[in-house]
Amino acid sequence: MRDNFVRQLSEIARTDRRLFLMTADLGFRVLDDFATEFPRKFLNVGIAEQNMIGIATGLALEGRIVFTYSIGNFSTLRCLEQIRNDACYHGANVKVVAVGGGFSYGVLGISHHATEDLAIMRSLPDMTVVAPGDQWESREATKALFATPGACYLRLDKSAAPATARSGEVFTLGKARTVRQGSDITLAATGGILGAALEAADSLVEQGIACRVLSIHTIKPFDTESILSACRETGGIVTVEEHTIHGGLGSLVAETCLDEGVKPALFRRIGLRAGFSSVVGSQEHLRREYGMDAVAIAKAVAELLSAGSPRSPRPRLRVSAGGSAGR
Amino acid sequence: MEQPAPQAAKRSAHVAATSDLARRIRRHAVRMTNLGGSSHVGSVLSMADIVAVLYGAVMRIDPTNPKRADRDRFILSKGHAGAGIYAALAESGFFPIEWLDNHCGDGSVLSGHVSHKGVPGVELSTGSLGHGLSVAAGMAYGAKLDGHTHRAFVLLSDGECDEGSTWEAALFAGHHKLDNLVAIVDYNKIQSLASVKDTLGLEPFADKWNAFGWSVVEVDGHDHGALNRHLSSHPRPDGKPFCVLAHTTKGKGVSFMEHSVLWHYRTPRGSEYDGALNELVGDE
Numbered sequence: 384m385r386d387n388f389v390r391q392l393s394e395i396a397r398t399d400r401r402l403f404l405m406t407a408d409l410g411f412r413v414l415d416d417f418a419t420e421f422p423r424k425f426l427n428v429g430i431a432e433q434n435m436i437g438i439a440t441g442l443a444l445e446g447r448i449v450f451t452y453s454i455g456n457f458s459t460l461r462c463l464e465q466i467r468n469d470a471c472y473h474g475a476n477v478k479v480v481a482v483g484g485g486f487s488y489g490v491l492g493i494s495h496h497a498t499e500d501l502a503i504m505r506s507l508p509d510m511t512v513v514a515p516g517d518q519w520e521s522r523e524a525t526k527a528l529f530a531t532p533g534a535c536y537l538r539l540d541k542s543a544a545p546a547t548a549r550s551g552e553v554f555t556l557g558k559a560r561t562v563r564q565g566s567d568i569t570l571a572a573t574g575g576i577l578g579a580a581l582e583a584a585d586s587l588v589e590q591g592i593a594c595r596v597l598s599i600h601t602i603k604p605f606d607t608e609s610i611l612s613a614c615r616e617t618g619g620i621v622t623v624e625e626h627t628i629h630g631g632l633g634s635l636v637a638e639t640c641l642d643e644g645v646k647p648a649l650f651r652r653i654g655l656r657a658g659f660s661s662v663v664g665s666q667e668h669l670r671r672e673y674g675m676d677a678v679a680i681a682k683a684v685a686e687l688l689s690a691g692s693p694r695s696p697r698p699r700l701r702v703s704a705g706g707s708a709g710r
Numbered sequence: 711m712e713q714p715a716p717q718a719a720k721r722s723a724h725v726a727a728t729s730d731l732a733r734r735i736r737r738h739a740v741r742m743t744n745l746g747g748s749s750h751v752g753s754v755l756s757m758a759d760i761v762a763v764l765y766g767a768v769m770r771i772d773p774t775n776p777k778r779a780d781r782d783r784f785i786l787s788k789g790h791a792g793a794g795i796y797a798a799l800a801e802s803g804f805f806p807i808e809w810l811d812n813h814c815g816d817g818s819v820l821s822g823h824v825s826h827k828g829v830p831g832v833e834l835s836t837g838s839l840g841h842g843l844s845v846a847a848g849m850a851y852g853a854k855l856d857g858h859t860h861r862a863f864v865l866l867s868d869g870e871c872d873e874g875s876t877w878e879a880a881l882f883a884g885h886h887k888l889d890n891l892v893a894i895v896d897y898n899k900i901q902s903l904a905s906v907k908d909t910l911g912l913e914p915f916a917d918k919w920n921a922f923g924w925s926v927v928e929v930d931g932h933d934h935g936a937l938n939r940h941l942s943s944h945p946r947p948d949g950k951p952f953c954v955l956a957h958t959t960k961g962k963g964v965s966f967m968e969h970s971v972l973w974h975y976r977t978p979r980g981s982e983y984d985g986a987l988n989e990l991v992g993d994e
Contacts, residue, residue, distance in 0.1 A: 423855060429885075434844045434878035441848020444833075445856070464838055465875075469845055472835055473826070 384521040384539040391525040406452040436465035443475035454483045455495040470534040478535045485625030486669040487541035502630025504536040512603040514538040516577030523554030540575030559609035565593035569613035572623040573599045582677035619649025628654035649691040724767040725934040732762035737990045738797035746814025752961040752973035754794035756898040763937040765798045773803035776830040787842020788867035792824030804831035840873025850891035869901030883951040884923020891951040898960035919953040931956030
């Protein structure tokens with residue numbers, strides 16, 4: 384996703400003088416080509432994220448469209464107040480980019496586990512929040528954010544779902560994509576973990592369960608209609624995110640349903656319940672560890688459907704505590 | 711008798727004008743904090759001369775076109791002294807002076823900490839310390855990229871030099887030789903709870919800015935002639951960003967507010983309010 388993002392930036396920079404890319408001393412080898420081709424559109428500010436957002440705001444107020452690049456939580460939490468007060472409040476064209484969403488940097492420890500960013504970023508006023516699920520979405524989202532006025536957040540994952548775009552498909556910011564049709568249940572995923580949701584959907588076919596799979600690439604503004612349709616047209620909703628269950632996609636879907644007065648017949652949030660993970664491992668390992676991999680997703684769906692089936696005495700809204708125990 | 715050089719004559723005319731502007735800013739600040747029941751009057755009194763010289767003599771501004779491309783940019787990084795900037799902008803014709811009466815009032819856009827929304831002439835909303843220098847550096851960097859000649863002025867408090875982000879920006883500006891950036895520190899030696907010296911000492915302060923690649927001058931922050939001379943001497947021939955350490959008196963102009971921590975927060979009321987206004991009387 385990262386490389387596609389940078390390639391897309393280069394493409395824009397060739398024809399648009401406004402684009403500017405800043406990094407806080409990260410992106411070894413990733414940003415070299417851009418920096419070489421566009422020396423006057425690139426700046427390494429040093430290891431100073433607060434300053435980076437301030438500088439970016441100043442440049443944006445002078446007419447640039449600035450992408451700020453760093454990894455994990457450094458892009459967001461380290462400079463949260465600058466993002467809020469400087470970028471968001473001024474409607475400045477600052478596009479905050481975090482490479483390494485969720486457990487992308489799983490082995491590096493909790494400093495590098497970006498598992499609260501979506502909740503925090505989406506709570507900021509005048510902020511657009513995007514987490515692409517595959518390579519195509521990451522390129523399209525980069526273009527879309529360049530064209531979207533104001534502050535934006537782009538969460539890029541190490542993992543990416545296999546290509547999901549149909550030929551000629553048009554990407555629309557704020558509009559969820561149905562990447563698989565089905566009516567037994569809806570899997571609503573955000574970010575690269577979309578791949579695990581698709582894999583789970585594949586395996587469920589063998590059990591005769593047809594999943595609708597939504598790629599919720601835009602967390603804010605949120606596509607309410609896609610969720611209402613899922614409630615109306617499918618047997619329930621399971622949200623999938625490599626992110627804490629507090630305040631992320633699952634919370635957003637639940638809030639949306641209650642606000643709209645619609646209850647999915649079945650509901651479950653798959654995400655990180657453990658809080659901090661003091662154990663490390665690959666992204667795949669940590670997903671498995673915390674009940675977020677394809678196997679866990681498929682199992683959760685099967686259980687949910689079986690508990691909520693007409694044979695069950697009282698089908699009802701279920702908010703199930705799942706995932707493995709915290710560490 | 712030798713005639714003064716034209717520039718010096720112009721400057722001395724400016725001094726009379728900006729001195730009166732500073733007094734008016736001070737009066738407004740006392741009234742605004744009284745009407746709004748708000749704080750930080752001491753912080754406004756401290757910087758009033760600097761602000762008056764900037765708006766009255768040094769900066770290229772255009773009240774009829776606040777967003778004019780070649781204007782000088784000004785950022786009040788010590789946003790808690792916002793009343794002083796609102797007063798300077800109103801006095802400069804950016805909006806009606808009557809607006810000031812509603813400072814901190816219910817539904818007012820003139821917030822206690824300076825905000826740009828709905829207020830012509832404010833470049834940046836601040837209030838959390840340690841933000842302004844970075845944004846000003848970004849503006850200065852952008853101006854250089856585009857070959858523009860406007861300058862970026864930023865007014866800092868001494869207390870906000872406790873913030874690490876201030877020094878991130880200082881390092882950046884020195885490294886990139888932003889000679890179109892001017893940081894003025896309102897060095898009144900008092901911060902929120904106690905003196906700077908007893909809280910987190912900044913000395914040797916000028917040496918710190920020097921070491922970060924800045925050109926530094928120390929000046930009496932209430933001397934309009936000196937402020938005008940130094941702030942007008944820009945861009946610097948040495949190609950460095952310019953730091954003006956302005957030695958000031960917190961609460962300047964109202965005898966019982968001077969050098970006092972109390973007036974960082976206290977609202978002037980009753981006899982204190984009347985006394986303060988009496989000390990700031992001029993040819994209204």
